[in-house]
Amino acid sequence: MAQQARRGIRVPDFLPVLPLRDVVIFPNIITSLSAERASSIEAVERALASSRIILLVTQKDRDCDDPEENDLYRIGTAGLIVKTLRIPDGQMKVLVQGLTRARVLGIINADEHLEARVETIPELGTTEKGLETEALVRNVRQLLEEASSLGKNIPDEVLVIAQNLDGPGRLADLVASNTLANVADIQRVLNTIGPVERLKLVYSLLTQEIEVLQVQAEIATAAQAGANNSQREYLLRQQMKAIHDELGESSPEDECREYLIEADSSGMSAEALEEVRRNIKRLSRMQAESPEAVTQRTWIETVIALPWKVSTPDTTDMDELERTLDEDHHGLEKVKERILEFLAVRMLNKNSRGPVLCLVGPPGVGKTSIARSVANALGRKFVRIALGGVRDEAEIRGHRRTYVGAMPGRIIAGLKEAGVSNPVILLDEVDKISKDYRGDPAAALLEVIDPEHNSEFRDTYLGVGFDLSKVLFVATANVTDTIHPAFADRFEVVKLPGYTAEEKLVIAERHLISRQRAENGLSLMDIFVSSGAINRIVSSYTDEAGVRELEREIARICRKIACRHVKGDVGLVRVTERNIEKFLGVSQHAPTRALAVDTVGVATGLSVSGSGGQLLFIESLLLSGKGKLVLTGQLGKVMEESAKTALSLACKMTERLGTKSDLSEIFDLHVHAPEGATPKDGPSAGIALVASILSALTERAVRCDIAMTGEITLRGAVLAVGGIRDKVLAARRAGIRQVVLPKANAPKLSEIPKAFRRDLTFHLVDTVDQAMELVLAPVSVSIPQKKGSPRPIRRDSERSGTDHAPLT
Numbered sequence: 001m002a003q004q005a006r007r008g009i010r011v012p013d014f015l016p017v018l019p020l021r022d023v024v025i026f027p028n029i030i031t032s033l034s035a036e037r038a039s040s041i042e043a044v045e046r047a048l049a050s051s052r053i054i055l056l057v058t059q060k061d062r063d064c065d066d067p068e069e070n071d072l073y074r075i076g077t078a079g080l081i082v083k084t085l086r087i088p089d090g091q092m093k094v095l096v097q098g099l100t101r102a103r104v105l106g107i108i109n110a111d112e113h114l115e116a117r118v119e120t121i122p123e124l125g126t127t128e129k130g131l132e133t134e135a136l137v138r139n140v141r142q143l144l145e146e147a148s149s150l151g152k153n154i155p156d157e158v159l160v161i162a163q164n165l166d167g168p169g170r171l172a173d174l175v176a177s178n179t180l181a182n183v184a185d186i187q188r189v190l191n192t193i194g195p196v197e198r199l200k201l202v203y204s205l206l207t208q209e210i211e212v213l214q215v216q217a218e219i220a221t222a223a224q225a226g227a228n229n230s231q232r233e234y235l236l237r238q239q240m241k242a243i244h245d246e247l248g249e250s251s252p253e254d255e256c257r258e259y260l261i262e263a264d265s266s267g268m269s270a271e272a273l274e275e276v277r278r279n280i281k282r283l284s285r286m287q288a289e290s291p292e293a294v295t296q297r298t299w300i301e302t303v304i305a306l307p308w309k310v311s312t313p314d315t316t317d318m319d320e321l322e323r324t325l326d327e328d329h330h331g332l333e334k335v336k337e338r339i340l341e342f343l344a345v346r347m348l349n350k351n352s353r354g355p356v357l358c359l360v361g362p363p364g365v366g367k368t369s370i371a372r373s374v375a376n377a378l379g380r381k382f383v384r385i386a387l388g389g390v391r392d393e394a395e396i397r398g399h400r401r402t403y404v405g406a407m408p409g410r411i412i413a414g415l416k417e418a419g420v421s422n423p424v425i426l427l428d429e430v431d432k433i434s435k436d437y438r439g440d441p442a443a444a445l446l447e448v449i450d451p452e453h454n455s456e457f458r459d460t461y462l463g464v465g466f467d468l469s470k471v472l473f474v475a476t477a478n479v480t481d482t483i484h485p486a487f488a489d490r491f492e493v494v495k496l497p498g499y500t501a502e503e504k505l506v507i508a509e510r511h512l513i514s515r516q517r518a519e520n521g522l523s524l525m526d527i528f529v530s531s532g533a534i535n536r537i538v539s540s541y542t543d544e545a546g547v548r549e550l551e552r553e554i555a556r557i558c559r560k561i562a563c564r565h566v567k568g569d570v571g572l573v574r575v576t577e578r579n580i581e582k583f584l585g586v587s588q589h590a591p592t593r594a595l596a597v598d599t600v601g602v603a604t605g606l607s608v609s610g611s612g613g614q615l616l617f618i619e620s621l622l623l624s625g626k627g628k629l630v631l632t633g634q635l636g637k638v639m640e641e642s643a644k645t646a647l648s649l650a651c652k653m654t655e656r657l658g659t660k661s662d663l664s665e666i667f668d669l670h671v672h673a674p675e676g677a678t679p680k681d682g683p684s685a686g687i688a689l690v691a692s693i694l695s696a697l698t699e700r701a702v703r704c705d706i707a708m709t710g711e712i713t714l715r716g717a718v719l720a721v722g723g724i725r726d727k728v729l730a731a732r733r734a735g736i737r738q739v740v741l742p743k744a745n746a747p748k749l750s751e752i753p754k755a756f757r758r759d760l761t762f763h764l765v766d767t768v769d770q771a772m773e774l775v776l777a778p779v780s781v782s783i784p785q786k787k788g789s790p791r792p793i794r795r796d797s798e799r800s801g802t803d804h805a806p807l808t
Contacts, residue, residue, distance in 0.1 A: 009099060011078045015055040016043035017107065017114035018094075019067045024186040025056040025077045026097040026173035027123065035092040037065065042113040044084065044094055052081045055102060055116050059186060067114075069107040075191050078102040078120065086352065094667055101190065123169055124195055133168055136199055140175055143206045147179055150213035154178055169195030172202040180205055244755030256284045259300055267309030272464040299401055303462060304406060307415060311422040312468060315379045316347055324377040329366055330510060331503045334751075335359075338494050339374060346472070356449045358430070358475040358488075361496030361614035362726070364546020367476040368428060370496075374474065376426035383414040388429035393439025396448065398461030406459040411448055411468070417789060422470035430487070431477035442484035449473050449490050479609075495723045497614040498545025500753060501538050503734070508534045512551045520558040525572055527561050529554070532577035540587040543733075545612025545726065557583045594736045595704035597779045601696040605688030606709040606727035607680065615707065615734050617674050618688045620696035625668025633673030636681025643671050645714055646689035649768055654697055669693065684721035686712030687740060690768055691775045701777040705732040706763075708740035708775055716768040720744035725751045738763065740771050 012615050018033070018040055025031055033056075035041045047054040057076030064071050079096035108115050144162055148154045158178045163173045176189040185205050192198040217716065263276045279300055286293040315321065321343060325336045342357060359367040368384065374380035390396075398409035407413070414425055427449075433442045447453050454468035460685035475491060477483060483491075492804050499507065513529055520622045536549075542549040559574050576585060592615045605616040629647060631640055647669065671693065673680050687710040695702045709727055711719040720742045729752075731739050741749075743764040749757065 009053070009080065011053055011099065011102070011118070011120050012051055013117060015053060015078060015102070015116055015118055016046045017055045017057055017072075017116045018043050019072060019114070020056055021062040022058075022183055023097070024058050024177070024183060024190055025079060025098050026177045026190060027077055027100050028173065028704045029083070029177050030095065030097045030751060033094045033096060033723070035094055039066070039113045041092050042111065044081065046111070046113060047081055048084065053078055053099070054081060054096070055079075055104070055118055056096065056098070057104065057116070058183065061498060069104075071254045072104065072107070073187055073191075074104050075121070075187075076102055076104065077190070078118065085314060101193070101533075102426050121193060124193060133196055133199075136196070136203060137166065137168060137171060138208065140171060140199060141655045143203065143210060144175055144179065147206065147210055147213060148669065150210065150217055152179060152209075152213060161746060167195065168199040170631060172198040175206060175709065176202050177418060181209065253284065256280050256298075259283075259304065262304045263300075266306075267302050268303070268306070269308070269465065272303060272308070272462075272466075275464050275611075276300060284581055295406070299309070299461075302416070303464070305416055306412070306466065307419050308466075309423045310420050312380055312423075314347065314421050315377060318344060318347075322378040325370075325373055326377075328373040329370060330506045331499065332370075332496060333365070335370070335494055335496055339370070343374070343378065355388065355492040356473045356475060356490055358477060358480075358491035358493050359496055360477050360480055360493050362498050362545035362609075363478060364544055364548030365496045365498060366546070367496055368426060371424060371426040371474040371476070374472070378472070380472065381418040381420050381423035383418050383423050384426045384428055385410050385414055386428045387441070387679070388432035389434060390441045391434035391436050393441050393444045394460070396441050396444040398459040400460055401463070406461055408459050411457070412459045412462060412466065415466075415471075421467065421474070424472045424474060427473060427475040429477065431479055431482045432476045433484070440484070442487045446486060446490065449475075449487075497751070498729055499547060500729060500756065501535065502753075502755070504538050504550055505531060505534050507547050508550060512547065512554050513649065516551065516555045516558045520555070520562045522558055522562060522565070526565065529556065529557070529575045530577065533575045534581050536577045536580050537584070541584055545729075553584060578765045592730075592734055594707075594734045598701035598704050600699050600701045601692055603688040603691035603702045603708045603775065604704065605685045605729060606707050606739070607682065608723030608726050609678075613723060613728070613730030615730060615736075616680065616685060616688065618685060618692040619672045619674065620692040621670045621672075622696050623668045623670060624666070628665075628668040630668060630670040631672075632670070636679060637671060638675075638683055639681050639685060642683050642686045642712065643689050643693075645712055646686060646693050648714060649690050649712065649716060650693040650697055653694060653772070665722050669696065683711040684709050684723075686710055687718060687768065687771050687775075693774060694772060695776060698776075701779055703775050705736060706738045706740060706775050708771060710740070710742040710765070712768055718742045718744075718766050718771060724748040728752055728756070728760065732760065737761060740765060740774055742766065770779065 019037075023031075023033075025033075043054060055076050056079045057072045059067050060071055060073065077098045078100050079098050081094060081096055083095040084092055085094075100123070102118040103121055105117045105119055107117075121769070141162055144154065144159065148159060155178070158174065162171060162174055165174065172195065174191060176186055180186045180202075181191070189201055189205070191200055205707075213721075258278050260277065263280070264272060268276070278468060279296055283293060283296045283300065287294065291494055308626050318340065322336070322340055325339065329336065334634050339357070359370060371384075394409065396409045396411060398412060399406040409414075411425070415421065415423070421628075427445070430445075433445075435441065447457055448468060451469060454471075456465040457468045458465050461611055480488060480493060508529075509531070513527075516522070517527060537550060537553050541553050544550070551586055557575055564573070573749065581587075594615070595602065595617075601620040603618045605618055607614055607616040629644065635643065671689065673685075687708045690712060691702050691708065694700070707727075709721055709724075711721055713719065724741065724745050725748065737759060738761045740763045743766040746764055749762060752760075761776050763771075765774070
């Protein structure tokens with residue numbers, strides 16, 4: 001009946017237009033629409049006044065309020081207005097039934113509404129029903145059922161109608177209008193004229209829609225499961241919170257909240273704050289007692305505890321700084337002067353990027369205590385980092401957090417211990433850093449001390465940058481030879497020489513005795529140590545450049561007196577030079593002393609080691625053989641080369657003296673340096689080697705009252721060497737008062753105290769000949785020859801003159 005009625009309705013060529021938002025109307029579909037705009041209400045009223053047929057066209061843009069021709073699709077549906085209803089708010093509800101597809105040929109504005117010239121598109125029929133069409137119809141019906149089972153809101157009557165429709169075109173329109181969600185896709189179905197092609201398009205779009213529905217169903221299922229787990233976790237957390245409250249402990253939520261508050265108030269960098277917040281969020285999702293949570297908590301607490309913005313103000317009173325250094329250390333005037341200059345520059349320029357001071361000197365001369373005094377004078381915290389024997393790079397940069405027992409490096413740990421961002425950090429014993437397969441710690445320290453890079457020092461454990469530019473680094477070493485070259489390049493070396501006996505006396509009286517007295521529970525009324533006793537300890541019980549052994553001996557005396565007090569023997573105990581053996585016993589220490597008599601083949605050289613200056617005896621001995629040179633005494637490569645050079649010079653000098661020694665055919669020469677357990681190296685023993693070898697060749701004794709040092713060349717020149725002050729002090733301690741030095745080292749004599757220069761005689765030479773004139777005893781001797789009787793090498797009257805008066 002309805003179909004016959006529709007066939008009798010003629011669609012006019014001009015129809016009022018009702019623009020639609022987000023909806024597409026198909027033929028044979030009855031739909032309720034809402035007309036809200038004035039132009040839409042006017043179009044409905046115009047259609048009611050004429051044929052009751054209106055053109056239903058969808059807008060391309062739903063937000064367009066006054067659509068024009070280009071804002072509408074070109075194909076719509078001519079619909080019959082079945083019923084209208086006016087609403088008090090001015091809107092109009094319209095019930096329409098789609099009649100046929102219509103193509104818009106043109107649109108005009110007429111009386112405040114749109115008017116369209118249309119061309120109807122009749123529904124194409126199918127002449128025969130093939131297997132492909134039948135299969136397609138069944139698949140679409142099946143997909144429609146599946147969409148309904150997946151939660152698509154499809155009315156039951158639509159499902160019933162779809163099962164009874166055989167025409168592919170009407171089935172496609174029914175399914176598209178009730179299942180598809182995308183307006184553009186629905187419009188594509190409306191634009192497709194052929195029934196079979198239209199149904200194929202609907203099948204494809206419906207397949208995609210079902211895939212979306214399946215994903216939605218999976219998400220909904222997972223969300224439901226997650227919601228259930230969240231509810232269960234919430235209940236468990238509430239129970240845990242109640243347990244923590246009962247035990248008086250903070251809950252994980254409270255703990256994370258406290259971490260966030262502490263992080264925000266710590267003053268850390270934006271990068272560090274973001275990383276901490278991210279890790280706190282991760283911690284809140286972990287089980288409180290799991291190993292991962294413990295590691296995470298430790299990292300967060302470490303980062304928050306760092307002194308990001310905490311610092312101490314520096315003292316700017318230079319007089320107070322100088323007074324503090326003088327009170328803590330006797331002597332070392334040039335060292336203290338350089339430190340004061342360094343600190344003055346830092347005061348004037350807060351952003352100064354000067355080099356790091358490296359205090360180099362023998363053990364016990366006060367390198368560590370000077371660094372501590374600098375910290376005290378500036379009012380800064382002091383941190384000592386012992387680097388001796390460190391061979392793992394992780395000791396400096398820290399470990400990765402993925403390792404069990406991971407921790408930050410020593411630098412960050414030291415800052416955390418100090419609690420401020422500008423302490424004085426002492427890098428102690430930098431010359432004893434080792435390296436192996438775990439990396440080179442010295443290379444890792446480059447970033448720490450380099451002012452160009454340490455403002456963003458990145459510890460491996462922290463994973464964020466930390467500013468070290470405010471830290472005052474001071475390094476110490478015994479020698480500079482073993483320091484990494486790139487590492488040493490960042491240092492300004494300040495050398496601390498060994499103490500003289502007079503300086504040790506003052507240091508003991510001012511510092512050592514009072515300190516050991518306090519440490520051993522004694523007072524001024526319990527012990528008195530005389531100056532003679534201290535001098536006796538220095539000369540007979542110690543042999544060092546510093547005062548460490550001296551302090552140990554004083555501590556031994558104090559302990560013995562403390563034992564007396566405990567036993568009841570109370571009273572002042574005087575320790576003098578005469579009774580020193582009652583407290584320390586007979587001296588077991590045999591200090592190196594000069595030889596008592598002039599000896600053939602033995603020369604007294606001078607050397608410097610990590611423990612200060614010392615005598616170095618060089619012994620040479622001729623043996624029957626075929627010219628072989630034997631070197632013993634753990635001589636290093638450089639010293640072996642010096643010995644070979646010395647042998648060549650000595651042989652040449654015997655020829656110039658008028659006698660040719662055929663050494664290669666008669667003798668072997670054995671050169672030895674005593675104390676063979678101690679390695680020896682360096683070129684400064686060159687003069688001593690020549691003197692020893694030449695003495696052995698000529699059987700002319702070497703003077704025992706002269707010590708010598710200097711590097712030699714094959715031309716017979718004497719070159720400058722280092723450690724002059726320590727070497728001269730070593731000679732003086734051994735009782736030697738005459739020293740042969742290279743003339744090039746003359747400026748270094750100013751480093752020797754004036755009091756010592758008055759009772760020492762310095763012979764400055766620039767050739768080996770001049771040195772030999774001084775150190776060889778003036779005795780006429782002969783060289784053993786292969787044939788014939790011995791003949792004299794040189795007589796006293798034949799000695800060539802030098803810059804010095806002849807020594808007798």
